[in-house]
Amino acid sequence: MALATIGGRPVLILKEGTTRTRGEEARRINIMAARAIADAVKTTLGPKGMDKMIVDSLGDITVSNDGATILQEMEVAHPAAKLMVNLAKAQDKEVGDGTTTSVVLAGEILAEAENLLKKDIHPTIIIEGFEKALKFIQGELDKLAITVDPEDEEWIKKVAATAMSSKLVSAEKEKLAEIAVKAVKAVQEEKDGKRVVDIDNIKIVKKKGGSLSETQFIRGVVLDKEVVHRDMPKSVKNAKIALLNLSLEIKKPEIDLEIQISTPQELREFIEQETRILKEKVEKIAATGANVVFCQKGIDEVAQHFLAKHGIMAVRRVSEKDMQRLEKATGAKIVNNLDDLTEEELGFAGLVEERKIGDDRMIFVEDCKNPKAVTILLRAGADTILDEAERGLKDALYVARNVVEDGKVFYGGGSIQAELALRLKNYANTVKGKEQLAMEAYAEALESIPRILAENSGMDPVDALVEIRNAHANGQTYVGVDAINGKVADMSKLDVVDTYRGVKNAITAATETAILIIKTDDIIAAKPYEEKGGKKEGEEEEGGGPGEFKSDFD
Secondary structure, three states: OOEEEEOOEEEEOOOOOOEEEEHHHHHHHHHHHHHHHHHHHHOOOOOOOOOEEEEOOOOOEEEEOOHHHHHHHOOOOOHHHHHHHHHHHHHHHHOOOOHHHHHHHHHHHHHHHHHHHHOOOOHHHHHHHHHHHHHHHHHHHHHHOEEOOOOOHHHHHHHHHHHHOOOHHHHHHHHHHHHHHHHHHHHOEEEOOEEEOOHHHEEEEEEEEOOHHHOEEEOOEEEOOOOOOOOOOOEEEEEEEEEEOOOEOOOOOOOOOOOOOOOHHHHHHHHHHHHHHHHHHHHHHHHOOOOEEEEOOOEOHHHHHHHHHOOOEEEOOOOHHHHHHHHHHHOOOEEOOHHHOOHHHOEEEEEEEEEEEOOEEEEEEEOOOOOOOEEEEEEEOOHHHHHHHHHHHHHHHHHHHHHHHHOEEEEOOOHHHHHHHHHHHHHHOOOOOOHHHHHHHHHHHHOHHHHHHHHHOOOOHHHHHHHHHHHHHOOOOOEEEEOOOOEEEEHHHHOOEEEHHHHHHHHHHHHHHHHHHHHOOEEEEOOOOOEEOOEEOOOOOOOOOOOOOOOOOO
């Protein structure tokens, strides 16, 4: 309970049960919590990084070395630690890769800041030094970026393979990288003179069974559905496709009605009227020349019968997202009213076929002319491997997108961070005052990336870092850690490539998060919620931590 005094009398200013931590103690606790998160994922960095096993409260197991996945599955309570989790989430959402790098870098920046604080350097001086360092680094990144042709698939493939080299799918990274490149190139569009890739147009379908090498790229859409009637064709070539956002059923009235039927004749007429309505609906579809129908809603059994008589393949209850993908893949238009369905609204696919994959039947819509939505059918022997393979493939898709959109890359293996550290140290020598110490400390934090890569690869981190420093001092800009072979090498000869967006965003976001934590000197935590009827009072769906976190960062 926090008190203030007026004229010697205590005045309550915060709710009873609230705790408050101020000054150096608050800053120390925050830095310690944030560094603990960074230390948790540090050993996963690089191709030789270790995996983490997270077991949730229900006993479900997640095995991964993806930073964002690990932190998302961990039940983090401390507010400063949650900031690190949010950093990983933001990096994953914006870039799709580099989550571990951003969190580790933020932890190392905070470690360097802690050393400076112990030397009685004021937090404001440290923050100003870090901000100057970041501004300088961002300028140097633009100078060091390697411009590539977004149409050059070899460059994109190198980046995709690098992103998967630390994942479980690394054994098949060449094939999966090729698939990722094909998928990204297929869905890329040009808007306002710029290339744009929407990853949502690339559907990943996971099916247990088989091996990673059996993963397929489909120039179209795969649906986890099956044909609704056994008498319908299971395979249609040169398909004319109708997409219906309506139900092929008798529409129920919005109000309750009671119909009294007194004779068998009336009952027969009633049934015949329903049949006639459904037959007319099917006749309208058949009149357009459509031979495949994808319906977002239900299809009545009578309608199924008439569709089968016309030789039309039909699939029902297709999700809205899949309908949109079918629209982009086949060129069809989603129709909300059968009266609007004409031949012009139909799409085309070279083949629509029901196939058995494992124990399930699936619909393949492929051989589309110019599909702007495609599918990757991912295979693996177990669910855990399948989930991790999906995460690795998504990383490859995101980095491939980044290269297509930005047209810039860096060589990896920690070489870019080592070069930036060298340049920053030289620049820091021109800065006067204690800010110079903060900039030099920031450079040390940047060098932690190649150092940790070397350490995780079983190398001597000190020897590796000294060798890299000497190489960069002699103008060998692309020298970094060859984690696979456990030595220092030229990354340009090994095709280890990072994206411009990934490196820049990781450094920027890590620095901003570290500054936020350093600048916070007051923690005001409300009283924990009390259990009421098995649920915490006022509990929120997400977060719901022990209290509120107050920051004076603006």
